[in-house]
Amino acid sequence: MRSGADEKPNTEMESRNRSNPRKNSSSKSNRVAPPESLGRLLQQLKEKEKLKEGKSEATSERVNSLREEIRTLRLDLFGGQGGTRGISTQSMIHPSPREFTKMEGESASGSGKRQHQLVSCRPHENEIRQSPAAAPPATPHHDSAMDEQQVHKKVDVSGDGDNNDMKKEMDRGKSAQQIAKEEEMAFEANSFASYRKSWESNWGACSRGFFEDTTTVSPMHFTHCTPGCDPGNAAIAGATLQIFTIKLEELKGGLEWPLSVYGVVAARDCVDHSRNLLFSCDRWRSQKLSQEDPFLRLIGPSRAIVFTDDVYFETELRVKGKTLSQDIALISERRHYSGGRTISFSNCFCRIELCMERIHETVQATILGVRVKNGPWPFDYGGKVACLSPSWTYKVTGGKVFYTTHAPSMEVVMLASRGRTMPKGSCGYLRLSRHVVSVELEGSLNVVIQAYSESGDITTQGEVSFMPKACNISQETCFLDDSDPKVEVEITVAWSLLVSNRRHLMMNGMDFGELKEAVSGMGV
Secondary structure (H helix, E strand, O other): OOOHHHHHHHHHHHHHHHHOHHHHHHOOOOOOOOOOHHHHHHHHHHHHHOOOOOOOHHHHHHHHHHHHHHHHHHHHHHOOOOOOOOOOOOOOOOOOHHHHHHHHHOHHHOHHHHHHHHHHOOHHHHHHHHOOOOOOOOOOOOOOOOOHHHHOOOOOOOOHHHHHHHHHHHOOOOOHHHHHHHHHHHHHHHHHHHHHHHHHHHHHHHHOOOOOOEOOOOOOOOOOOOOOOOOOOOEEOOOEEEEEEEEEEEEOOOOOOOEEEEEEEEEEOOOOOOEEEEEEEOHHHOEEEOOOOOEOOOOOOOOOEEOOOOOEEEEEEEEOOOOHHHOEEEEEEEEEOOOOOEEEEEOOOEEEEEEEEEEOOEEEEEEEEEEEEEOOOOOOOEEEEEEEOOEEEEEEEOOEEEEEEEOOOOOEEEEEEEOOOOOEOHHHEEOOOOOEEEEEOOEOEEEEEEEEOOOOOEEEEEEEEEOOOOOOEEEEEEEOOOOOOOOEEEEEEEEEOEEOOHHHHHHHOOOHHHHHHHHHHOOO
16 A cells, blocks of 8 residues: 555656656556566576586586576666666666667577667666766656667766866866876875875874874983983884985976975874974975075984884975965875885976985984084084984904994085074074984994085084983084184084884873873863
8 A cells, every 4th residue: 555655756757647648658568577487596596506516417507597597587677787686666767669679680699789789778877887976867768769879879977078078178278298297296186185094094093193293202202311220111222214315306397497395294103103304394484496406404303213113204395386376286295115225206297305324223312502612603604514423343353342433324414504604593502403313322423513614615614423322411512623713612412212102101101292181181
């Protein structure tokens, strides 16, 4: 018994059928129920499939025959879609009499051709199979007088046709090369967005953090520890990555030197999976790069990059235009570090090269201060503060220990300025751009200070060496050579073991950030 809610659609259907006599005459024939034999055939097939191997060929032929009958019934019912989920008592689409006659004449050619005819005379459903995201269209009515070309015409029900027309209009006047670049940059942006979503799913929920959060682990976390005391399993002397330079190696895609760049380059390690910034500046403080000076001014890392597990590098850089709307995306990529001295990021606009070195069994040194203790200010025309970390090896021969020094491959520039005065802080301190370097325990830390002349030549320099420690603070002074009067420079360094994992700090009760978060959550 039908409810009142079902009567209204039937009344509307009858009114439409009265307006279309042809449709009214064929509406009853359009309601086709699946034959009762289909279920029986399926059951027989299941029983035959369960038979063990070794049965007669007659049984195998019977199984194949049942399969062919079921496949034929499916084709007749569902137009080649197959499966049982399409069974319905609702009205189904049928071809016009002209097309049905044509299919009857060609039925002897096999079920494959019959499937082709059924699919071809239902273009709407054929289009839906090609576009799964499309919404189900209204049931079309095929008039017998309809032209065959109109029956087989592709109908775009997903709206992709409008989008394609819009895209063609937007691409009008653009070269094929320009269109290819835009598509590559769009794919790059989508890939980075997927990576960001994956990070938020894996680490954002468990750490209650955000993708753009920077690491809060201090490079001096164990500096306060008493020498000889065990700081726990959170402190290690492990492998780290020493970052030397980030260079815009090549420009492509019509970009020309010089250009102003802003954005972020960062690393992520297993300590807290947050960003450890290497380069960061906003649009208003963008850095101008030239072919003579294509290196980004680094500000980090803010702590040592621990390489006891996976390390990822991310680049999100843009080129500054005359207005904000004229800015363009330079590159948005991430790379997994798997070894080597360089890692490259490349796309249709540029190639960026990050130069680094893996150091074994290291501690981290934080340059707390470099200041002119006595004498005049020597950096009126610029200067440089750089760190080198040579390693040491020893060999015992005849009861004696012989040490060998291995020179570092490159220097870590903490501050550099040429042609302009270096900023002077209170009490003669230099304002360093970077503060943290990795130092091998069986090595040393050499700090080199240079002052330039007006022409850019080195006028005077000094160097001081530190022996690495697991904790505590070291302080040394040096005199700049050839300076008159003598200039005395004081360098202060804080030493600390590495933090293996932020969760270990939480277990040891040493994570101030977690303590602060817990206290604020209590409303204190």
